[in-house]
Structure formats: structure tokens, C-alpha cells
Amino acid sequence: DTAVSQTPKYLVTQMGNDKSIKCEQNLGHDTMYWYKQDSKKFLKIMFSYNNKELIINETVPNRFSPKSPDKAHLNLHINSLELGDSAVYFCASSQGASGGRYFGPGTRLTVT
Amino acid sequence: AQSVTQLGSHVSVSEGALVLLRCNYSSSVPPYLFWYVQYPNQGLQLLLKYTSAATLVKGINGFEAEFKKSETSFHLTKPSAHMSDAAEYFCAVSRDRGSTLGRLYFGRGTQLTVWP
Numbered sequence: 001d002t003a004v005s006q007t008p009k010y011l012v013t014q015m016g017n018d019k020s021i022k023c024e025q026n027l028g029h030d031t032m033y034w035y036k037q038d039s040k041k042f043l044k045i046m047f048s049y050n051n052k053e054l055i056i057n058e059t060v061p062n063r064f065s066p067k068s069p070d071k072a073h074l075n076l077h078i079n080s081l082e083l084g085d086s087a088v089y090f091c092a093s094s095q096g097a098s099g100g101r102y103f104g105p106g107t108r109l110t111v112t
Numbered sequence: 113a114q115s116v117t118q119l120g121s122h123v124s125v126s127e128g129a130l131v132l133l134r135c136n137y138s139s140s141v142p143p144y145l146f147w148y149v150q151y152p153n154q155g156l157q158l159l160l161k162y163t164s165a166a167t168l169v170k171g172i173n174g175f176e177a178e179f180k181k182s183e184t185s186f187h188l189t190k191p192s193a194h195m196s197d198a199a200e201y202f203c204a205v206s207r208d209r210g211s212t213l214g215r216l217y218f219g220r221g222t223q224l225t226v227w228p
Contacts, residue, residue, distance in 0.1 A: 043218040102158065104155050
């Protein structure tokens with residue numbers, strides 16, 4: 001069984017469009033995250049949710065809006081996509097903030 | 113401020129040779145430390161983590177890391193490299209110990225190449 005799953009795996013879209021990425025974890029963890037990995041493979045935290053409550057919002061443009069309907073799901077909606085949004089987006093989960101993060105397979109977003 | 117430095121963006125070893133990937137951190141408080149591996153087109157997989165128990169931490173796939181406070185280091189080692197170890201390795205440090213924040217700061221990664 002997949003521990004952390006994301007859909008879609010690939011997303012190609014044009015500038016100005018709105019898109020969503022979905023994430024689900026079946027590990028029973030209470031904390032979920034979105035990370036962005038750029039073309040140089042640098043990973044940066046975007047958001048963190050603990051028990052559906054937003055904990056971290058790391059200076060991400062407000063075009064990015066996370067939503068956590070329950071502890072097992074954390075979705076990412078992006079409005080008015082820009083070329084610079086092209087990256088791989090990873091969802092992750094952990095039990096508590098000190099737990100090791102379990103990552104999903106990633107969503108490769110390409111904005112043309 | 114928290115930072116992680118991985119020395120060497122690329123490391124090449126022969127199959128069967130020792131693997132040593134270096135990680136140094138800066139932290140004003142005892143940190144939690146992690147090593148992750150990323151295979152091509154995949155997500156990150158947790159190799160091991162240090163949370164202030166034993167300073168020598170054993171992980172999966174034969175990897176281990178030693179926490180050295182005096183050197184602020186957490187280097188990753190494996191006695192004998194295997195072709196399947198070729199991947200990108202990330203060191204990460206978490207501050208906010210004991211809080212719900214738990215921001216994880218990643219190093220820039222080290223690409224490990226294993227030659228036959």
C-alpha cells in the first residue's frame with residue numbers, strides 16, 4: 001500500500017491557468033507538508049498542517065492555497081500559474097513535527 | 113538561523129568502496145538531524161534520523177551516520193558501495209525542538225555515482 005500518494009504525477013499547463021494537486025497519506029500521521037523542489041534539486045518547505053491547522057506558511061505567494069479537509073489529506077491549489085512555478089512539488093507527512101518526513105512520489109509541474 | 117552544508121555536490125566511488133557523504137550543520141540548540149535519499153524521478157526516502165539518543169545512528173540499506181557535536185557534523189557512511197546506492201542524498205536539520213513547527217532545512221544534496 002502506498003503510504004503517501006499524490007495526483008497527478010505530471011501536470012503540464014499554460015500560464016494563467018489554475019490547477020490543483022491532491023495528496024493523501026494512510027500512515028495515520030497528524031502533520032502534513034508541501035515542499036517545492038526546483039530545477040537544482042533544492043527543497044524548500046511551503047506549508048505545514050498539524051491536525052488540519054496551518055502551522056507554517058513560508059513566504060509563499062498567495063496564489064498558492066493549501067487545503068486540508070481532514071488529517072489524511074492536504075491539497076494544493078495554484079491560481080494564475082507562472083513560468084517560475086515550474087518545479088516538482090512533494091507532499092509529505094510525519095507524526096509530530098520531530099518525526100521523519102515520509103514523502104510522496106512528487107508532482108512535476110511544467111508551466112508553458 | 114539554521115543551515116545545513118553538504119560538502120561536495122558530487123561524490124564518485126567504485127563498487128565495494130567506502131561511501132562518505134559529509135554534512136555540517138549550524139544550530140543554536142540541539143537539533144534533530146536526518147538523511148534522505150532520492151532516486152531518479154522519485155520522492156525522498158528517509159534513511160535515518162538522529163534525535164539525541166545514541167550518537168551513532170543506523171539506517172536502512174547499510175547506511176549509518178554519526179552525530180559529532182564538537183564538529184557540528186552528521187556524516188553519512190556505508191562500508192561497501194553498491195551500484196543501487198547511486199542516487200541523490202540530502203541532509204536535513206530540524207529546529208523548533210519540542211514545538212509543533214518542526215521546520216526542516218535541507219542541504220543542497222550530494223549526487224552519489226557508483227562505478228562498476
